[in-house]
Amino acid sequence: MGRTQVFLAAGLTGVAAMAAALDAGLLTPADRRLLVISNNAPVPEISPAADAMAGFEALRGRFDRVLSWNEAISPLHPRGWTPRPDDVPMWERHLRRLWDLGDDDVELVVESVHIDPALALVTAFTAAPVVAYAEGLTAYGPTPNKLEPLVSTRIGRLLHLGLVPGLRPLMLTEYGVPEEVVPAEAFTKVLAEVATAAELTADGGTPARGGALLLGQYLSGLEILSDRQEEELHLRMLRAAVAAGHRTIVFKPHPTAPAHRAGQLEREAAELGAELHVADPALPAEALFQSVRPELVAGCFSAALFTASTLYGLPVARIGTETVLERFSVYADSNRVPVTIADRLLPDLADAAAVAGWTPPAAERVASEVGPLLRAVAFCMQPQIYASLRNETAAYLSNRLNSGSQRYFTRRRLSRLALPGGVPAQLAFLPNNPAVRRAARRLRHVARR
Numbered sequence: 001m002g003r004t005q006v007f008l009a010a011g012l013t014g015v016a017a018m019a020a021a022l023d024a025g026l027l028t029p030a031d032r033r034l035l036v037i038s039n040n041a042p043v044p045e046i047s048p049a050a051d052a053m054a055g056f057e058a059l060r061g062r063f064d065r066v067l068s069w070n071e072a073i074s075p076l077h078p079r080g081w082t083p084r085p086d087d088v089p090m091w092e093r094h095l096r097r098l099w100d101l102g103d104d105d106v107e108l109v110v111e112s113v114h115i116d117p118a119l120a121l122v123t124a125f126t127a128a129p130v131v132a133y134a135e136g137l138t139a140y141g142p143t144p145n146k147l148e149p150l151v152s153t154r155i156g157r158l159l160h161l162g163l164v165p166g167l168r169p170l171m172l173t174e175y176g177v178p179e180e181v182v183p184a185e186a187f188t189k190v191l192a193e194v195a196t197a198a199e200l201t202a203d204g205g206t207p208a209r210g211g212a213l214l215l216g217q218y219l220s221g222l223e224i225l226s227d228r229q230e231e232e233l234h235l236r237m238l239r240a241a242v243a244a245g246h247r248t249i250v251f252k253p254h255p256t257a258p259a260h261r262a263g264q265l266e267r268e269a270a271e272l273g274a275e276l277h278v279a280d281p282a283l284p285a286e287a288l289f290q291s292v293r294p295e296l297v298a299g300c301f302s303a304a305l306f307t308a309s310t311l312y313g314l315p316v317a318r319i320g321t322e323t324v325l326e327r328f329s330v331y332a333d334s335n336r337v338p339v340t341i342a343d344r345l346l347p348d349l350a351d352a353a354a355v356a357g358w359t360p361p362a363a364e365r366v367a368s369e370v371g372p373l374l375r376a377v378a379f380c381m382q383p384q385i386y387a388s389l390r391n392e393t394a395a396y397l398s399n400r401l402n403s404g405s406q407r408y409f410t411r412r413r414l415s416r417l418a419l420p421g422g423v424p425a426q427l428a429f430l431p432n433n434p435a436v437r438r439a440a441r442r443l444r445h446v447a448r449r
Contacts, residue, residue: 002031004104006128008069008121010040010078011255012050012059013284014111016194017135019059020186021159027109027131033062034099038069038078038117041256042221048255053282055198059190065099069117072098078117083124091124109133113155113172114145122151132172133159136303139169139179141337142378142386147175161187163306164341166366170378174385184311188286195287198280211248211275212241213292215285215299218254222335224327233320235268237298240319240349242272244356249274250292253281289314298349300324301335301342309346309360317349317358318342322407331413332381340377340408344370372396373405380413397421 005027009015015035021027041047050056051066060066069078072095083091096102106128110118113132122130132155139160152175160169162181169179214237219225225233234251241249251265262278269276279288285304289297289312297308300320308314321343328336345361347354361369376396379389397420401409406421415422 001102002104003029003107004032004034004101005030005107005109006099006121006125007033007035007063008038008108008110008118009035009050010038010111010117011135011284012053012056012194012282013286014133014135015050015056015059016190016284016286017133017159017161017182017187018109019062020190021109021133021182022062023190024183024186026159026180026182028107030107031104032064034065034067035063036067036069036072036121040078040117044070044077048282053255054280055194055283055287058193058197067099069121073117073120078120080116082116082120088124088126092126095124107131111135112138113151114143114147119151122154126150128154130155131157131159132177133182134169134171135161137163137301137306137338137341138334139171140164140167140341140374141170141334142382143171143174144332144334144382146385161307161311163303163310164345164366164370165310166361166363167341167371167374170375170386188311191284191286192290194284195290198283198287209292210295211250211292212244212246212296212298213250213252213285213288213294214238214241215297215302215304216251216253216257217300217302218257219300219324221254221256223329224324224333224335229323229327231264233300233323234265237319237349238265238268238274238276239272241296241298242269242274244296244349244352246296247274248277250277250279250288250294252279252283252285252288255281257281286311296355301339303338305342305346315355315358316346317355318346319349325407331410336381337374337377340374341370343407344373372400373408377408380409380417380419383417394419 007018037049037051039047039049073081106125108122108125108128109131110121111133112118113122155172155177158169158172158177158179159182160179216234220227220230238249249269251262253262266276286307289308294314296315296317297305298317298319299305300318305316309316321339324339347358349355375389376393379386379393401421409421411422
């Protein structure tokens with residue numbers, strides 16, 4: 001009986017992060033290592049999976065086999081399926097037979113263990129120990145969902161990239177899961193291999209050196225913005241970059257965004273007198289950092305902004321975070337933490353002076369200023385899971401809630417949790433009063449008319 005590690009990844013950056021963890025010796029030895037690719041795009045049939053992206057071949061050699069999660073559970077979609085409790089033994093037998101696991105001891109290495117497809121895989125292998133990893137900024141926020149004891153008790157570590165010096169992950173801390181940073185030098189070395197293997201091109205030619213690199217995000221796919229609002233956000237990025245003096249622009253679309261989204265950008269760039277290159281959507285943005293060496297990297301709240309700043313020392317800027325904060329329909333949206341971090345730490349692209357004069361804040365300042373803010377936001381997002389943070393959150397809101405920090409909280413949420421900054425105590429009955437709610441609905445209806 002051998003020992004097999006099963007790695008689950010959805011994107012090329014996630015595969016690169018796991019490869020870096022392997023190179024750094026952060027994972028235990030195994031007889032075999034299987035990489036399972038999950039294509040989580042809304043329509044996987046028309047979106048390339050990670051193993052079909054340029055540069056993947058540089059990573060393939062670290063794994064004995066590359067498998068497809070979509071094929072394993074077909075015709076089910078990876079984002080919408082977890083095995084029913086009664087079906088778990090059947091699914092484990094199916095996967096062991098399909099992947100030729102036999103009676104091997106299995107260890108799972110997965111991202112986003114709280115949601116599918118990672119949760120489905122962890123549920124199927126009921127006795128397998130789990131290593132969680134995070135390639136982005138959501139690790140600095142709360143665990144979005146409460147995990148069953150049969151899952152949480154098997155998670156041994158959380159690996160992350162340490163993208164924000166001064167912050168420590170909050171995710172999974174309620175279960176006592178220790179965190180460990182994947183060394184920056186290991187990750188950048190892997191990304192250099194990916195960049196070389198990809199033979200980077202933009203628009204089919206040599207990518208422009210310098211200029212501004214704009215990171216597209218598929219926010220309409222997350223139902224945060226509409227298609228039109230997302231397109232306008234990308235146009236705002238372009239206009240602000242040109243206004244800041246950049247005439248060479250590289251636009252990196254999100255891998256799952258529709259291809260037609262760049263058309264309006266190209267027309268706008270022509271009108272502004274800028275030279276626009278559209279990079280291959282399948283390439284990780286980090287590979288472009290090494291090839292293009294942009295003078296500025298701009299985006300909304302992409303984790304790649306912090307990769308650019310922390311790992312590559314590139315100037316960065318954000319745009320549109322205030323709009324996204326207003327657009328969250330649910331306060332506990334897991335994207336709230338990355339948006340908050342970007343909004344708090346990065347300069348506004350529309351403020352050319354702020355962008356030009358920005359330097360990464362010291363880790364000590366981040367820990368003292370942003371750390372308490374994120375813990376307060378985390379409590380408001382998940383007050384039951386992080387009940388121990390209530391007193392700290394109340395103290396933060398009493399002492400630090402001002403015009404600069406108010407945007408990260410909503411009065412409705414603070415009122416519901418009876419925290420400072422919400423509705424005054426004498427008016428606390430109003431949000432839950434049926435007559436008041438009916439009157440408010442009528443007023444909104446009249447206003448729309």
